[in-house]
Amino acid sequence: MLAVVVAAGTGFALTRGPDVPPLTQADVQKQVEKGIADAQENARKAPTDAATAYRAALPSLVTITTTGVGAKGSQNGTGAGVVVSAEGTILTALHVVDGADTIRVQFTDGTRASASIKEQEAASDTAVLTPDTLPQVVVPAVLGGGAQVGDEVFPLGHPLGLTQSLSGGLVSALDRSISVGSGQTLKGLIQFDAAVNPGNSGGPLLNRDGQVIGIVTGLANPSEQNFFVGIGFAVPIATAGGVAGSPPQ
Incomplete structure (x- = not known):
């Protein structure tokens, strides 16, 4: 057993190589500063939560414009909606389109279409629109x-x-x-x-x-x-x- 221990110790002595100088406070500070700089750079390159959300949802956003005749004459309105199915079904707030004579929607690719109210629920201020024309690629949210x-x-x-x-x-x-x-x-x-x-x-x-x-x-x-x-x-x-x-x- 002693011979084995000595042999192992001898092998260590032969392969250890030159001594490594001890770390100084300056060395530690440099490593800390480098770690902080690397973390900041990685954070700068990574998209923010807001950017991620925007890029994911933008293709499904629509612009809604309405026209109608009210007590004050011709009235126009603008609101938003979101595509929620591959068939182009659009969800919006009912008050955006309620009472409108015409409803027009524009998709983010520029496609414009007339739309009609398919379903509505006043209790939740929700309307479902069906456009008469769809983009070549429909991207539901x-x-x-x-x-x-x-x-x-x-x-x-x-x-x-x-x-x-x-x-x-x-x-x-x-x-x-x-x-x-x-x-x-x-x-x-x-x-x-x-x-x-x-x-x-x-x-x-x-x-x-x-x-x-x-x-x-x-x-x-x-x-x-x-x-x-x-x-x-x-x-x-x-x-x-x-x-x-x-x-x-």
Whole structure:
């Protein structure tokens, strides 16, 4: 046994090579700084959650324009919608298209089409549109679900006519109820703090993976000035998708 130990020790002595100098504090500091720099560079190259969500959902976004005649004469409106099936079915907010004489949609590839309301549900402010023309390639959104308070969310739409705009924030609360026109109450809504303005209505509320977790229905408007004051609301996709016949999420 002793011979074996000595032989092993001798082998170590022959193959060890030159001594390695001990690490100094300066060496350690250099390694730390290099690690931080590498991590920052990798983070810079990686897409943000917002960019990932935007790229995933943009091909399924549509612009909706409406015309109609109201108490004040001819009236035009603009909103958003999202393609949710390979057949081109579009989900939007009912108030975007309700009462319109004509409905036109434009897909992100530039294809324009007339559309009609296939289904609607006032209780959830949801409408399902069927366009009469489709793009060569239809890209439906991926539907998600299971939003939790504190989750990152991203409304995608056309606020104030600024097309294909993304904003970001957090889920502030769940199962909210709000009063809308004619004394109607919308229930079970997602409350979030990402900026939304007229033109966002009917557009998708996205999670960090670009999945649609809700359809934007409105914003808190205590001053009746119709601009964002820090609180938006969306119909959960399980509710809105049910109107279109999609399975619950």
